[in-house]
Amino acid sequence: MGDGRPSIPPSAVDVDYSGAATAWSRSMSDLETGMWRMEEAKPQLRSPIVAVDVLDGPPDWDRLVKAHEWASHIVPRIRMRAVEPVFGLGNPVWSVDPEFDLDYHLRRVRLPDPASFDHALRICRHLATEPFDKARPPWTAMLIEGLADGRAVYVVKTHHSMTDGMGGIGLMTLLHSRRREPTPDKPDRLPAPPERLNTVTAFGEELKGWLRRAPGRIGDLAGTAARVATAAATNPLTAAAEVLAYADSLRRVVTPPSATGSPLLRDRGLGRWFGVLEVPLAELRAGAHAAGGSVNDAYVAALLGGFARYQRKRGQEPCPVPMGMPVSMRTGADPSGGNRFTAVRFAGPATEPDPVARIAKVRAIVLGLRDEPALDALELAAPLANLLPTWLLADWYLSQSSGLDLQASNVAGVPVPVYLAGARIERMFPFGPAPGCAVMATMVSHVGVCCIGVNLDTAAVTEPALFMDCLQEGLDEVVGLGAAEQPQG
Known part of the structure; x- marks a missing residue:
């Protein structure tokens, strides 16, 4: 997001709003699903990723709001919430929030005088510990003003199911510009149209996604099986050694530290x-x-x-x-x-x-x-x-x-x-x-x-x-x- 002319990541523009994503997945991965659901059972497992930018002064608020709005056009996932399929049959499905409200996600506070960076950091910490409203897109941003030295702090919290650390940095670059001045005529697109997915239709989307992925997965498994069979037939000792080596590696990976x-x-x-x-x-x-x-x-x-x-x-x-x-x-x-x-x-x-x-x-x-x-x-x-x-x-x-x-x-x-x-x-x-x-x-x-x-x-x-x-x-x-x-x- 921002005022410069950043290159739009291919992943941002390769999303079919109807659900056939070519880069972003319509459904959470199995790993993301685990992170999303486990925190309901154990609040200690909440997984917010928080980025804190220290600014040399307060940014222009109107430009900041417009930058977030622009970014939500470029990356539809910013407007998406996670919808659980009925009875938990499958992974949650990302769906464009029909009531997306940027004012809910982007907030602004001013600290009372005298305020320091430590005071701002406390606000960031409190923001991080608040659980997400899972009926909405799982991210929040806040501008913190009023620091005695004239600086400001911008903080973004996203759920780990949206992205990992490297992915978060990639998304944050949309906020950044190489210059202070606004850049006119940035590439834009219409925002993703709202969707009214419910638990039943989410299950249908998840089922369609599974059927779409199944041939490729079956092909991958068949290809792997064929390669293993060929290797075992042509050089059984080498194949057996590789299997044992992987098993030994697996033991080392899953064993907790001593x-x-x-x-x-x-x-x-x-x-x-x-x-x-x-x-x-x-x-x-x-x-x-x-x-x-x-x-x-x-x-x-x-x-x-x-x-x-x-x-x-x-x-x-x-x-x-x-x-x-x-x-x-x-x-x-x-x-x-x-x-x-x-x-x-x-x-x-x-x-x-x-x-x-x-x-x-x-x-x-x-x-x-x-x-x-x-x-x-x-x-x-x-x-x-x-x-x-x-x-x-x-x-x-x-x-x-x-x-x-x-x-x-x-x-x-x-x-x-x-x-x-x-x-x-x-x-x-x-x-x-x-x-x-x-x-x-x-x-x-x-x-x-x-x-x-x-x-x-x-x-x-x-x-x-x-x-x-x-x-x-x-x-x-x-x-x-x-x-x-x-x-x-």
């Missing part, structure tokens, strides 16, 4: 607390390079260093951190929205005091997990998992996610200056959902600055300010590796 985590972080609840960190990308990259790792390796190692410090300052010896990491499966051919990710889990080496060695250990672990043949197990298992009663699936998922003290995500951001309705975006802080885990940390690079949003479960992290100080120390330690390698002037 670490039990810190007793300090054992409790779980519904309270959330938002904190932010930032570091120049060049400095984090230099620290990573000094230790022979990637930016992501250095980022994770810094978080683990912060965990270790927090445990020490709370009177406990550091222990390995059971953690998860989303891995994007998205390709250039995938639509901007939707979810294309899997997850890996491992014991983070927080007990390693040497940051160089810690980065090396993180790198070895992550590279090994990314090469696992069974990395697609989550996607493959989703159709079977959704056959379980929702309460049972939610209980199982919560038992798995609550065993994680940390989830860490790293999403590519925007490398060039961008504007929102005339205001320059100075920082872009992401806050991923923390469904059952103690801490969710998400990093996005924005114009050469790594912006890190930390979503804390306050039942687990009872001293959030101290915890954020410890994360900052862990980040400083890793950045210091690069500074130590710089030639002295």
Whole structure:
């Protein structure tokens, strides 16, 4: 959305309003369906994705409203709600809300004087914890004005069933412009016509979609079976070895981390607390390079260093951190929205005091997990998992996610200056959902600055300010590796 002339993603314009989507799926995927339904049984599993833009000043409100209206024309999903089929027979179906009201989704507040960014962040946190009205499109945006330094904050919350982190960044680019001034004659189209889908007609849409997809799926299965049969006939030993290797990989992927985590972080609840960190990308990259790792390796190692410090300052010896990491499966051919990710889990080496060695250990672990043949197990298992009663699936998922003290995500951001309705975006802080885990940390690079949003479960992290100080120390330690390698002037 925005005032520039962004390229319209093919996925945005390849949607047939009648339901025959060529890029966006008319129905939720099995993975998205699980996220949508489980939170009804377990509120701890609510899955909002929150993006917080810090602006150099208030944007033009009328332009901001028009930008959202324009975007809802370009991406019909913005106007769509999810309709459950009768008796839950199939996955929810996306349908254009016949009562779509932009004023409901886009809000504006002004903080009382004197107000700081921390005050705005509290508003963002409260917005994030409010459950969605599932009778409406599952997204909300808010402009927060009145900061004492003249800045403003724009926050967007979307349900994870709409998109993952990478897809969210892609959708957000519609808001951005390369210039402050309005751009006339942006490409536009008529908004999607309203639909009055009910539970029965939603089942019909889901059934038609299933029948439409069935030949391709059957063909894929037949082709796979033929390839397996051919391989088994021509080289049975090799085929057997590949099957055993996949089974062994599957065991490693589904087995929870061996670490039990810190007793300090054992409790779980519904309270959330938002904190932010930032570091120049060049400095984090230099620290990573000094230790022979990637930016992501250095980022994770810094978080683990912060965990270790927090445990020490709370009177406990550091222990390995059971953690998860989303891995994007998205390709250039995938639509901007939707979810294309899997997850890996491992014991983070927080007990390693040497940051160089810690980065090396993180790198070895992550590279090994990314090469696992069974990395697609989550996607493959989703159709079977959704056959379980929702309460049972939610209980199982919560038992798995609550065993994680940390989830860490790293999403590519925007490398060039961008504007929102005339205001320059100075920082872009992401806050991923923390469904059952103690801490969710998400990093996005924005114009050469790594912006890190930390979503804390306050039942687990009872001293959030101290915890954020410890994360900052862990980040400083890793950045210091690069500074130590710089030639002295």
